[in-house]
Amino acid sequence: MSWIREGELNLLEKISANILKAGPMPKHVAFIMDGNRRFARKKHMERQEGHMQGFNKLAETLRWCKHLNIQEVTVYAFSIENFKRSKNEVDGLMVLAKQKFEKLLEERENLEKHGVCIRVLGDLNMLPLDLQQLIAKAVVSTKSHNKCFLNVCFAYTSRYEITNAVREMAWGVEQGLIKASDVSEALLSECLYSNNSPNPDLLIRTSGEVRLSDFLLWQTSHSCLVFQSVLWPEYSFWNLCEAILQYQLNHKSIQKARDLHRDHQALLQLEADRACVAEHLQHHGNGKPADARRRQEALQHYATCREERIQDFLGVLQHKRDSYYSDLLSDAVVA
Amino acid sequence: MALLYGLLWRLLLFLVHINRALVSWLRVRLRSWKGRLWERAMAALLLPVALAGVPDPQRKVNQEPGANANPVTGNRSAGRRSRWLSDGRSLEKLPVHIGLLVAEEEPSYTDIANLAVWCMAVGISYVSVYDNHGIFQKNNSRLLEEIVRQQQDLLGVDGSKCNVEFLRQGSDKHQHHVVSCWPAVKVLSPEDGKQSIVQAAQQLCRSVENRERSSRDISVSMLDLLLRESKSVPDPELVVKFGPVDSTLGFLPWHIRLTEFISLPSHRDVSYEDLLGVLRRFGSCQQRLGQ
Numbered sequence: 001m002s003w004i005r006e007g008e009l010n011l012l013e014k015i016s017a018n019i020l021k022a023g024p025m026p027k028h029v030a031f032i033m034d035g036n037r038r039f040a041r042k043k044h045m046e047r048q049e050g051h052m053q054g055f056n057k058l059a060e061t062l063r064w065c066k067h068l069n070i071q072e073v074t075v076y077a078f079s080i081e082n083f084k085r086s087k088n089e090v091d092g093l094m095v096l097a098k099q100k101f102e103k104l105l106e107e108r109e110n111l112e113k114h115g116v117c118i119r120v121l122g123d124l125n126m127l128p129l130d131l132q133q134l135i136a137k138a139v140v141s142t143k144s145h146n147k148c149f150l151n152v153c154f155a156y157t158s159r160y161e162i163t164n165a166v167r168e169m170a171w172g173v174e175q176g177l178i179k180a181s182d183v184s185e186a187l188l189s190e191c192l193y194s195n196n197s198p199n200p201d202l203l204i205r206t207s208g209e210v211r212l213s214d215f216l217l218w219q220t221s222h223s224c225l226v227f228q229s230v231l232w233p234e235y236s237f238w239n240l241c242e243a244i245l246q247y248q249l250n251h252k253s254i255q256k257a258r259d260l261h262r263d264h265q266a267l268l269q270l271e272a273d274r275a276c277v278a279e280h281l282q283h284h285g286n287g288k289p290a291d292a293r294r295r296q297e298a299l300q301h302y303a304t305c306r307e308e309r310i311q312d313f314l315g316v317l318q319h320k321r322d323s324y325y326s327d328l329l330s331d332a333v334v335a
Numbered sequence: 336m337a338l339l340y341g342l343l344w345r346l347l348l349f350l351v352h353i354n355r356a357l358v359s360w361l362r363v364r365l366r367s368w369k370g371r372l373w374e375r376a377m378a379a380l381l382l383p384v385a386l387a388g389v390p391d392p393q394r395k396v397n398q399e400p401g402a403n404a405n406p407v408t409g410n411r412s413a414g415r416r417s418r419w420l421s422d423g424r425s426l427e428k429l430p431v432h433i434g435l436l437v438a439e440e441e442p443s444y445t446d447i448a449n450l451a452v453w454c455m456a457v458g459i460s461y462v463s464v465y466d467n468h469g470i471f472q473k474n475n476s477r478l479l480e481e482i483v484r485q486q487q488d489l490l491g492v493d494g495s496k497c498n499v500e501f502l503r504q505g506s507d508k509h510q511h512h513v514v515s516c517w518p519a520v521k522v523l524s525p526e527d528g529k530q531s532i533v534q535a536a537q538q539l540c541r542s543v544e545n546r547e548r549s550s551r552d553i554s555v556s557m558l559d560l561l562l563r564e565s566k567s568v569p570d571p572e573l574v575v576k577f578g579p580v581d582s583t584l585g586f587l588p589w590h591i592r593l594t595e596f597i598s599l600p601s602h603r604d605v606s607y608e609d610l611l612g613v614l615r616r617f618g619s620c621q622q623r624l625g626q
Contacts, residue, residue, distance in 0.1 A: 166558060173543050173550070222582060225583065
């Protein structure tokens with residue numbers, strides 16, 4: 001089964017989609033595709049077949065999202081915790097992933113036509129090397145596409161992602177690129193695996209579970225959460241519409257909460273800068289109390305320098321991530 | 336055409352709103368009807384006991400010094416207390432730490448205090464109260480007073496047994512509220528969420544800056560320890576969200592990895608039965624932890 005499904009919506013679906021599109025639409029939707037195994041049990045299938053049907057549903061959902069003008073989708077494909085499952089099942093999932101990424105590479109032209117950019121979020125080092133190389137190929141070859149984005153979380157947990165971001169910042173400090181006092185909420189967000197995406201507007205979890213299971217904890221703190229009882233392989237266009245409608249009902253209040261949070265963050269940054277400048281003046285100001293104008297200038301100067309430092313650091317970090325992929329690819333060529 | 340779709344969308348939204356209002360109205364009506372029935376049944380059951388004049392064993396428990404002077408209310412609150420405790424015991428599992436997330440414009444201190452007291456009465460050890468404006472944290476003393484008052488009203492206990500801790504850096508002036516350690520009500524604001532993760536990150540980066548630690552040593556458990564140390568509370572297993580907004584609104588992102596989210600339409604006039612319903616639903620949730 002392929003990643004990209006062609007085909008239009010039927011008339012009723014099209015009308016409903018147009019009605020929904022008259023309201024505010026989510027630009028980025030995240031899915032926890034739960035219920036594949038329960039579906040297989042219910043239908044007396046092999047577990048692997050349930051996972052396969054789950055993937056097919058993802059391809060179908062991507063088609064719906066395209067028709068609903070949702071440019072970005074993030075899915076939870078494999079958690080670090082899933083490595084605890086039986087070896088049989090983990091191996092099966094790895095084989096499935098390999099097949100799917102191979103398929104994706106075959107479909108490169110189609111992906112280009114639709115402008116689909118694939119990103120994989122997680123610690124790829126935990127995966128078998130051949131899968132890592134396939135992923136690197138898929139990511140690098142679709143990197144320049146910019147019409148729609150599919151983020152696949154693989155060997156991922158949110159706590160691990162946050163910890164990794166902290167590690168990257170500490171590495172920046174070690175390298176002398178940034179100072180410990182530059183660490184802020186905005187910088188941490190930029191060091192996450194998801195640094196190239198806006199935060200999801202809507203998070204959907206299927207199969208009736210009402211928890212996040214270590215998925216995008218940081219990014220969804222102001223997202224609309226929708227828990228639906230349907231099993232993932234049975235997910236329908238109407239389920240998606242229902243979730244979007246719920247997002248639209250929430251839209252205003254969540255937007256307000258986001259604005260409040262952003263203002264607060266800006267205030268915190270200003271306070272942090274002030275504290276740093278005050279400390280600096282105390283050490284280098286020859287003991288003279290600085291006048292208000294000089295202090296203001298120093299503050300502005302400090303903020304500009306901080307911003308430059310951070311931009312340099314983020315550039316280096318991006319380069320480090322890019323070269324991880326290119327190293328994998330060159331290894332693959334040698335092998 | 337776009338105009339027509341726009342109109343239809345508005346109509347759809349309107350219908351959903353009506354539907355919601357109707358459901359919540361029905362819920363209230365149904366509850367008050369059930370409540371009356373329950374009262375009558377209880378009265379019918381308790382009447383023979385009162386006539387026989389059998390001394391209630393629980394009355395003795397309540398005659399501690401500092402407890403209620405009025406034996407009638409004392410008896411009632413003791414009965415209530417044991418009912419609540421047995422309700423808690425009858426549940427399959429009970430959270431150790433519960434979060435009360437208020438996603439509404441106007442907070443009601445009495446209702447949140449009621450909820451906190453009920454949670455403690457069924458045997459939950461830690462209660463965290465959160466709203467994304469930080470209103471409860473700003474008015475923490477008012478909430479504390481309300482909780483103590485409700486505790487006396489509902490349980491007939493001496494208020495000093497309650498311990499309310501307000502998490503906030505630099506709020507030393509509230510330190511005197513921290514008396515004992517069980518049960519604990521914590522009042523949280525967005526600053527205890529992402530901001531506390533940023534502070535932990537800063538702390539780690541400082542130690543790297545001072546060459547006390549290498550960046551490679553930083554691990555999930557290290558960060559977890561730092562974030563836990565400042566809270567000394569287990570992660571909340573259950574968050575009850577009140578209000579029409581379906582979002583966590585910044586509630587402790589690090590700590591809600593495995594938290595079950597259950598919603599109630601409003602915390603205003605919330606009843607004990609509502610809370611019990613949520614706890615029952617929580618009791619039936621199963622976690623597979625990735626397996």
